[in-house]
Amino acid sequence: MNRIKQRFEVLKQQGRKALIPYVVLGDPAADVTLPVMHALVENGADILELGVPFSDPTAEGPVIQKAHERALAHGSSLRDALTLVKQFRETNATTPVILMGYANPIERLGYQHFIELALDAGIDGVLTVDLPPEEAGEFNQQLGEAGMENIFLLAPTSSDKRQKMVAEMAGGFIYYVSLKGVTGAGNLDVVSVKQHVDHIRTLTDLPVCVGFGIKDGASARAVADLSDGVVVGSVLVSKMAELAARGETSPQTFSKAVSSLVAEMRDALDN
Amino acid sequence: MNKKASIDFNQMPDAHGHFGPYGGRFVSETLIYALDELESIYRSLKDDPEFQAQFDYDLAHYVGRPSPLYFAERWTRETGGAKLFLKREDLNHTGAHKINNTIGQALLAKHTGKQRVIAETGAGQHGVATATVAARLGLECHVFMGEEDIQRQSLNVYRMKLLGATVVPVTSGSRTLKDAMNEALRDWVTNVDDTFYIIGTCAGPHPYPELVRNFQSVIGREARQQSLAQTGKLPDALVACVGGGSNAIGLFHPFLADESVAMYGVEAGGFGLGTGKHAAPLNDGIPGVLHGNRTYLMEDENGQIIETHSISAGLDYPGVGPEHSWLKDIGRVKYVAIDDDEAMDAFRHLTRIEGIMPALESSHAIAYAEKLARQMDPDQTIVVNLSGRGDKDILTVAEIDGITL
Numbered sequence: 105m106n107r108i109k110q111r112f113e114v115l116k117q118q119g120r121k122a123l124i125p126y127v128v129l130g131d132p133a134a135d136v137t138l139p140v141m142h143a144l145v146e147n148g149a150d151i152l153e154l155g156v157p158f159s160d161p162t163a164e165g166p167v168i169q170k171a172h173e174r175a176l177a178h179g180s181s182l183r184d185a186l187t188l189v190k191q192f193r194e195t196n197a198t199t200p201v202i203l204m205g206y207a208n209p210i211e212r213l214g215y216q217h218f219i220e221l222a223l224d225a226g227i228d229g230v231l232t233v234d235l236p237p238e239e240a241g242e243f244n245q246q247l248g249e250a251g252m253e254n255i256f257l258l259a260p261t262s263s264d265k266r267q268k269m270v271a272e273m274a275g276g277f278i279y280y281v282s283l284k285g286v287t288g289a290g291n292l293d294v295v296s297v298k299q300h301v302d303h304i305r306t307l308t309d310l311p312v313c314v315g316f317g318i319k320d321g322a323s324a325r326a327v328a329d330l331s332d333g334v335v336v337g338s339v340l341v342s343k344m345a346e347l348a349a350r351g352e353t354s355p356q357t358f359s360k361a362v363s364s365l366v367a368e369m370r371d372a373l374d375n
Numbered sequence: 376m377n378k379k380a381s382i383d384f385n386q387m388p389d390a391h392g393h394f395g396p397y398g399g400r401f402v403s404e405t406l407i408y409a410l411d412e413l414e415s416i417y418r419s420l421k422d423d424p425e426f427q428a429q430f431d432y433d434l435a436h437y438v439g440r441p442s443p444l445y446f447a448e449r450w451t452r453e454t455g456g457a458k459l460f461l462k463r464e465d466l467n468h469t470g471a472h473k474i475n476n477t478i479g480q481a482l483l484a485k486h487t488g489k490q491r492v493i494a495e496t497g498a499g500q501h502g503v504a505t506a507t508v509a510a511r512l513g514l515e516c517h518v519f520m521g522e523e524d525i526q527r528q529s530l531n532v533y534r535m536k537l538l539g540a541t542v543v544p545v546t547s548g549s550r551t552l553k554d555a556m557n558e559a560l561r562d563w564v565t566n567v568d569d570t571f572y573i574i575g576t577c578a579g580p581h582p583y584p585e586l587v588r589n590f591q592s593v594i595g596r597e598a599r600q601q602s603l604a605q606t607g608k609l610p611d612a613l614v615a616c617v618g619g620g621s622n623a624i625g626l627f628h629p630f631l632a633d634e635s636v637a638m639y640g641v642e643a644g645g646f647g648l649g650t651g652k653h654a655a656p657l658n659d660g661i662p663g664v665l666h667g668n669r670t671y672l673m674e675d676e677n678g679q680i681i682e683t684h685s686i687s688a689g690l691d692y693p694g695v696g697p698e699h700s701w702l703k704d705i706g707r708v709k710y711v712a713i714d715d716d717e718a719m720d721a722f723r724h725l726t727r728i729e730g731i732m733p734a735l736e737s738s739h740a741i742a743y744a745e746k747l748a749r750q751m752d753p754d755q756t757i758v759v760n761l762s763g764r765g766d767k768d769i770l771t772v773a774e775i776d777g778i779t780l
Contacts (some may be wrong), residue, residue: 159548159679160665169547179675203701206399207664212678217444224380234664239392259405261567266407284405285565 107200107228108253108276109272111150112311112332122277122313122333123148123324124343126204128171129188129320132348136355140344141192143359153231153335156185156205158271159188163233165288166337170208170345177248182209182218186225188372199313200228202255202276207235215243219250229253229276237269244273257281258304260261260296278304278312279335282327285316292317298330319370328373340365381695384631387698392581392668395704397697400580402667406560409567414582416486421589426482433478434593436469437511440475444592444601444758449728450745456651457611457751459732459744461761462598464622471734471763472594472622473504479571479590481508482613485573491515491570495559497524497552497618498689498736500763501575508573516540517556521551524688527680531767538754549682552692556666557690570754576619577696580667584696591625598758599629612637612747615760616739617710618654618690622701622762631707638697643685644712654683654691657703657710686715686771687735689763713739719775720763721745735771 117123125144141152157175161168162292174285182205189201203222210232218299222230231250237256247254253276258267261284282297283289299351301312314327315335327344343361352358392398400410420426434440442463451459464472476493484492492514496502502518509516518535522544525532535542548554555723556579563572577587602610613630615623617640630636645653653659656671663672663681673681673693702708713721718735721742726732733741737760744759751757765772773780 130776157679157682160553160557162557162666163564165561166547173547176679179677181679183677208672208674208677208680211663212674212676234667236400236402236404236407239399239401257404257734259403259408261405264412266404270404281403281405284567286561289565301525 106253108151108200111200112277115150120276121328122150122152122311122372123366123373124155124313124333125149125337125343125362126155126335126337126339127158128168128364129185130157130175131171131341131344132174133353134178134180134184136358137188138191138356139359140362143363144366145196147363147367149199149366150172150333151200151202153187153202153204154189156182156203156209158206158209161206164285165286167288167342171341174348182213185359186221187341189227190225198319201226202229202231203227204231205233207232212359215246219246219252222252223250231255231257231279233257237273242275248275255279260284260300264366267304267307271304271310274308274310276310277332278308278310279326280304280312280314280331282314283317287316289317292323294326294330297327301331321368324369325372336369341348379736385627388585389443392585394698394701397670398581398584398668398702403564403666405564405567405582409563410580410582412487412708413483415558416483417582417586418481420486429482430479438474438478439466440593441597442466444598444605444642445673446605447729450725451748453728454745454748456748456753456754457755457757458601459748460610460758462594462626462758464594465731465733465737465764469504469507471500471504472574472591472625473501474507475593475625476575476587476590476621477501477504477508478572479586481512482738483512484573485512487571489569489571491517492574493517493519493559493570494573495519495552495555495560496575497555497691498687499524499528499535499767500689502540503534503538503543503720505573509540510538517543517562519543519545519562520557521545521549521555523550524552527771528767530770531731535590543766552688553680557669560666570613576621577624577670577698578619578666578670579693584662584668584698587621588624588628588698590663591621592628593626594622594760595627595629598626598762602756602758609633610758611635611751611755612639612757614641614717614744614747614757616640616690616736616762617657617695617699618643618692618736619694620696622699624696626758626760627708633730636751638708639743640708640710640746641739642710642712643687643690643739644683647714648712652684653712654685654693655712656693656695657673657699658712662700665694667718668697670700671703672695687739689734689736690739698718709745713742717742722772726765731761732765733761734765735768
């Protein structure tokens with residue numbers, strides 16, 4: 105069974121909510137990401153979302169844009185993401201890993217070739233920001249045949265018709281974008297999130313997780329109470345940026361910093 | 376040509392915005408609703424006689440259309456070969472073809488009731504054209520422009536400010552047109568309820584490539600009538616520069632079904648195609664996905680978009696409108712490249728022998744037309760799209776000449 109499904113079943117049995125941290129591959133240096141991934145798991149991450157750097161990340165706010173730039177500065181690529189997850193799997197066979205990124209690097213490898221490499225690396229799902237259902241048909245089918253989950257976004261602006269279309273195509277979980285805007289924006293509206301999540305739940309049995317605008321334990325808890333889990337990105341990435349700006353290079357320093365942030369959120373979700 | 380003859384060019388793109396494998400709508404979920412809204416407004420107004428009448432009125436009385444089709448007699452004589460005609464888009468209000476499209480999109484914006492418009496700009500011509508229509512309609516206007524382009528196009532930056540627009544410097548990525556478009560998309564996704572995005576070229580997510588083409592097609596429709604009136608026949612060849620490709624598609628589209636008319640899109644060859652430092656994705660790129668559509672792109676082996684180079688800021692873009700990608704693949708239009716030096720020579724030459732100073736973008740078309748004319752007969756005609764005037768480039772040219780103004 106796909107690790108994402110498995111994980112949500114376990115969470116359901118335990119009555120817990122999914123904590124899904126996001127970091128960008130190779131940010132700020134190639135040797136930082138692997139220890140950070142392990143540290144995130146040790147401190148309570150249920151699923152890891154690994155951002156694949158792209159030159160034109162149009163859905164990202166300034167914090168994550170800069171992370172993409174830092175990673176690209178030393179040539180991080182989709183191929184590195186595949187290698188990295190393979191290394192991660194040497195000591196972790198259970199934590200689901202999702203790649204989040206943009207269509208062009210995947211198209212450059214070719215859908216089928218990418219899927220073969222991703223399966224071999226132990227990747228469980230992909231979220232391709234600029235492949236909405238209308239454009240994702242072929243890729244979606246090939247992912248399905250390979251047993252990989254294609255995770256789709258739904259937004260406050262998604263029409264009812266589109267919500268149904270996404271619910272039919274999506275795998276893994278539905279990623280509900282809590283606000284209009286780019287990653288890292290701050291205007292989280294809990295009432296609106298509840299309305300939308302409730303409605304999505306009438307359309308699908310998939311878990312619904314919420315991302316964009318979650319900054320700390322309190323906001324994570326508020327959103328998790330209404331959904332099946334939370335995705336946390338900019339707050340972690342911004343911590344990494346702060347350390348990088350100070351000239352920190354030791355992977356342990358980065359791991360320690362994200363650990364305490366994730367541990368705080370885990371605690372807020374569980375207690 | 377049989378296969379091409381069976382294509383109804385007016386039926387492209389398909390219902391989902393695809394031109395063969397190109398085009399489409401590759402954007403994040405939040406923007407889909409805004410694109411749906413734009414498409415439905417455009418569909419409802421496209422064939423509405425009142426809307427068309429308003430558009431035609433503005434083009435006639437505000438832009439100054441029709442723009443002349445000018446027989447460049449001396450240029451023709453000195454070149455030797457086919458007769459060279461210039462479609463004078465440089466004589467439009469604001470000095471380039473860009474205004475045709477911003478008039479159209481501003482009318483759409485007015486129908487949505489949105490009070491704020493945004494735009495991306497490279498050379499600043501589209502930014503100026505947007506700021507102009509925004510001033511006229513009393514709309515708030517934000518223009519995103521790469522920091523590098525702000526430096527090299529300071530005249531246009533000041534023009535936009537005088538027109539009441541806010542010019543937002545873009546400091547991400549390569550700090551040029553592509554990054555300005557990224558930033559405009561980010562602004563749009565954040566302010567989608569009250570903001571209309573006026574895209575300047577025939578790229579971006581569906582329905583932009585279609586509606587920009589249709590607004591710009593006034594160029595080709597006029598050129599067709601003017602050619603028939605002045606020469607008694609259709610031109611034998613059309614030549615236009617291609618960055619995103621809006622002036623080219625505007626000239627080409629009304630002629631696509633005319634098999635006797637050859638078409639040449641001229642990309643920016645920069646330092647030369649062999650150097651990799653250029654902006655010619657149709658000559659030296661591969662298909663990929665950027666800015667909401669699938670099209671030919673300049674990218675590296677990892678699928679990262681690479682920095683382009685052209686002497687003209689308006690052609691300095693790693694992608695191209697999806698319809699051009701399709702027209703290349705089906706062989707209807709031939710895409711060629713002219714390098715920086717050739718464009719500069721053409722700029723100087725046309726200025727000196729015709730008293731017409733072309734934009735550096737349009738100078739690429741001028742340079743290729745000259746090569747083409749020499750291979751053709753004197754009874755044949757070429758229409759070259761003089762898409763903009765060169766005043767905005769004077770500082771760039773002076774700098775090349777080592778002169779500080």
